[in-house]
Amino acid sequence: MKxxxxxxxxxxxxxxxxxxxxxxxxxxxxxxxxxxxxxVVPLKNAGGDADGSLGARFARVLSRDLDLSGYFRxxxxxxxxxxxxxxxxxxxxxxxVGWATLGAQALVKGTVNAAGDTVTVEVRLFDVPGRHDVxxxxxxxxxxxxxxxxxxxxxxxxxxxxxxxxxxxxDSAIVFVSTRGGRLKEVYRFTFDTDDPVKxxxxxxxxxxxxxxxxxRAVLFTSYREHIPRLFQLDLATRQAxxxxxxxxxxxxxxxSPDGSKLLVTRDEGGNSDIYLFDSGGQMxxxxxxxxxxxxxxxxxxxxxxxxxxxxxxxxxQIYIMNVDGSGLTRVSHTGSxxxxxxxxxxxxxxxxxxxxxxxxxxVVGGVDGSGEQTITSMGSNENPSxxxxxxYLVFSSTxxxxxxxxxxxxxxxxQKQLTRGSADDxxxxxxxRLE
Amino acid sequence: MRGASRKWRVALALVLIVPLAGACKKKSGRPxxxxxxxxxxxxxxxxxxxxxxxxxxxxxxxxxxxxxVHFAYxxxxxxxxxxxxxxxxxxxxRQNSRxxxxxxxxxxxxxTIEYNLALGAKRAKSVKDYLSSQGIAADRVxxxxxxxxxxxxxxxSEPCWARNRRVHSVVLGQ
Numbered sequence: 010m011k012x013x014x015x016x017x018x019x020x021x022x023x024x025x026x027x028x029x030x031x032x033x034x035x036x037x038x039x040x041x042x043x044x045x046x047x048x049v050v051p052l053k054n055a056g057g058d059a060d061g062s063l064g065a066r067f068a069r070v071l072s073r074d075l076d077l078s079g080y081f082r083x084x085x086x087x088x089x090x091x092x093x094x095x096x097x098x099x100x101x102x103x104x105x106v107g108w109a110t111l112g113a114q115a116l117v118k119g120t121v122n123a124a125g126d127t128v129t130v131e132v133r134l135f136d137v138p139g140r141h142d143v144x145x146x147x148x149x150x151x152x153x154x155x156x157x158x159x160x161x162x163x164x165x166x167x168x169x170x171x172x173x174x175x176x177x178x179x180d181s182a183i184v185f186v187s188t189r190g191g192r193l194k195e196v197y198r199f200t201f202d203t204d205d206p207v208k209x210x211x212x213x214x215x216x217x218x219x220x221x222x223x224x225x226r227a228v229l230f231t232s233y234r235e236h237i238p239r240l241f242q243l244d245l246a247t248r249q250a251x252x253x254x255x256x257x258x259x260x261x262x263x264x265x266s267p268d269g270s271k272l273l274v275t276r277d278e279g280g281n282s283d284i285y286l287f288d289s290g291g292q293m294x295x296x297x298x299x300x301x302x303x304x305x306x307x308x309x310x311x312x313x314x315x316x317x318x319x320x321x322x323x324x325x326x327q328i329y330i331m332n333v334d335g336s337g338l339t340r341v342s343h344t345g346s347x348x349x350x351x352x353x354x355x356x357x358x359x360x361x362x363x364x365x366x367x368x369x370x371x372x373v374v375g376g377v378d379g380s381g382e383q384t385i386t387s388m389g390s391n392e393n394p395s396x397x398x399x400x401x402y403l404v405f406s407s408t409x410x411x412x413x414x415x416x417x418x419x420x421x422x423x424x425q426k427q428l429t430r431g432s433a434d435d436x437x438x439x440x441x442x443r444l445e
Numbered sequence: 446m447r448g449a450s451r452k453w454r455v456a457l458a459l460v461l462i463v464p465l466a467g468a469c470k471k472k473s474g475r476p477x478x479x480x481x482x483x484x485x486x487x488x489x490x491x492x493x494x495x496x497x498x499x500x501x502x503x504x505x506x507x508x509x510x511x512x513x514v515h516f517a518y519x520x521x522x523x524x525x526x527x528x529x530x531x532x533x534x535x536x537x538x539r540q541n542s543r544x545x546x547x548x549x550x551x552x553x554x555x556x557t558i559e560y561n562l563a564l565g566a567k568r569a570k571s572v573k574d575y576l577s578s579q580g581i582a583a584d585r586v587x588x589x590x591x592x593x594x595x596x597x598x599x600x601x602s603e604p605c606w607a608r609n610r611r612v613h614s615v616v617l618g619q
Contacts (some may be wrong), residue, residue, distance in 0.1 A: 019525070098458070139538070190501055192500075192502060193499065193500065213596050214496065214500070215496060215595070216560055216589070217558055217562065217594070218558060233496055236496075236589070237589060238496070238562075238589075238590075259562075259566060259589065259590060260591075261559055261562045261563060261566075262559045262562075263479075275559065275563070277563060277566040279570060279588075280566050280567055280569060280570020280571070280574075280588065281566075281567075281570070282562075282566060282572070286505065291559075295529075303560065303563040303564065303567065305559045305562070305563040306557075306559045306560065309551060319559075320558055325519075325603075328559055341588040347519065347556065349556065349557040349559070349560040350557040350558075350559065350560070362556050365556070370555070370556070370557070386597055390555075392558070393558065394555050412467070436558065437558055
């Protein structure tokens with residue numbers, strides 16, 4: 010226990026002091042370092058998983074999560090020295106010397122038991138040099154077979170919490186717009202336990218800008234199903250979409266407040282888009298902007314008292330923040346002539362947005378006061394950032410691999426990973442709050 | 446939506462006969478030439494909103510009875526050539542005084558989705574204001590923005606971007 014804990018404490022400390030940039034195990038520990046060697050062993054069958062498929066799936070999902078985090082180097086399962094199904098899963102039984110020889114600093118082993126639809130998983134993180142398990146990052150879950158992937162995501166989140174002091178973001182979901190169903194656009198839902206996003210809307214039309222409700226059970230989006238674009242809410246359990254904000258005018262986008270009680274809505278009346286505050290039942294409370302120029306893309310601050318939005322009132326689109334009572338308008342972006350689609354970090358301290366730079370579009374992350382702006386992408390065209398619930402990662406669309414796909418990045422751009430693939434266009438991602 | 450679709454199909458019969466393959470190229474048909482008697486296409490090849498056409502697998506239409514109006518990047522100002530196109534469109538709308546038109550604002554692929562929706566709305570409004578200034582009654586003209594959602598072409602090149610930055614006029618019946 011001591012060895013790994015001390016090593017990790019050093020890493021956590023260093024990870025929080027960027028200027029230190031000290032070297033641990035040959036690299037800087039942080040997203041993008043991919044420095045921490047970890048072995049994830051398929052879960053051992055403790056009954057009901059004779060073919061090992063549940064245990065293998067758990068390890069596959071957990072490995073992918075850890076890889077996406079950018080902190081780890083996943084050891085190749087082909088090199089593993091212990092047979093997952095015959096070797097033990099307790100510290101007393103594990104060949105720590107053998108794992109250390111492979112280069113593993115940490116090891117994940119456990120068991121799965123399936124009876125009917127009920128699955129029980131016990132999973133432990135082991136400190137290889139210290140030859141101990143790490144109870145703080147070990148878990149026991151009971152649920153249905155369909156919960157197995159979430160159990161792996163929660164395990165990854167717990168390992169990240171132990172290593173970095175901050176819970177991981179993987180027990181969550183991302184909704185986005187895709188053409189993968191054909192020529193038109195629908196809302197799809199991605200979770201970190203599957204490869205194939207699931208279509209959740211049935212608009213058979215154009216949809217734009219899905220956004221989560223705070224309870225992660227409903228999604229707001231703009232649909233052209235009634236010809237003129239309107240705002241709809243989609244109940245993810247029933248898959249029923251109901252109109253929330255209709256005419257007059259076109260509704261371009263909307264966003265639920267952090268407590269779910271209000272909406273920020275962009276409405277275009279007669280060729281002029283402005284931002285309005287609505288209640289969650291779709292009744293207008295007040296108009297927040299009244300300017301002849303474009304105002305669009307309102308998003309909430311996590312405190313529910315401020316919003317960020319895009320306005321072209323100075324002649325080019327820029328990012329602004331203001332109070333929800335309409336006061337305190339402040340410009341955030343000062344560089345470049347095209348800054349759009351803001352996203353306010355759930356931690357409250359940063360705003361991400363899209364900027365036009367040398368002909369392409371890139372993601373910028375900066376302070377709410379516009380300080381410390383950093384462009385975190387450089388390849389392809391990158392648009393529509395959305396923050397992970399931990400405020401550490403973002404998802405956005407990028408054309409760096411051809412079509413628009415979703416990519417995940419840490420907020421400094423050091424670790425960038427492709428989330429979706431294929432020949433369709435995946436755009437407008439929105440990362441959910443943590444699932445309940 | 447279905448009712449509107451039928452209206453558009455009525456308009457099909459009035460449209461110049463243009464080969465389907467030409468639907469993605471500039472058309473020579475000028476406003477005023479698409480009189481009655483050009484019926485006979487009978488197919489769902491022409492007319493209809495860009496979204497309805499896309500649902501049918503046809504893709505948005507370029508030009509039509511009324512010419513498309515083009516714009517500079519991130520702009521909704523009408524330049525000289527835009528006014529030339531609009532002058533011809535106004536003539537046709539005066540001669541076909543019962544025709545209604547829906548102005549679709551479109552954008553190129555460069556920029557984010559919601560901003561382009563707002564920009565497309567501005568472009569449609571610019572055209573509507575111009576028609577209004579020429580005496581075309583406001584109740585004959587509706588607007589909608591598709592932003593960058595329904596492009597004519599997909600290439601990342603100036604010629605393609607220029608084609609996509611447009612207000613397309615859909616004649617809703619006469």
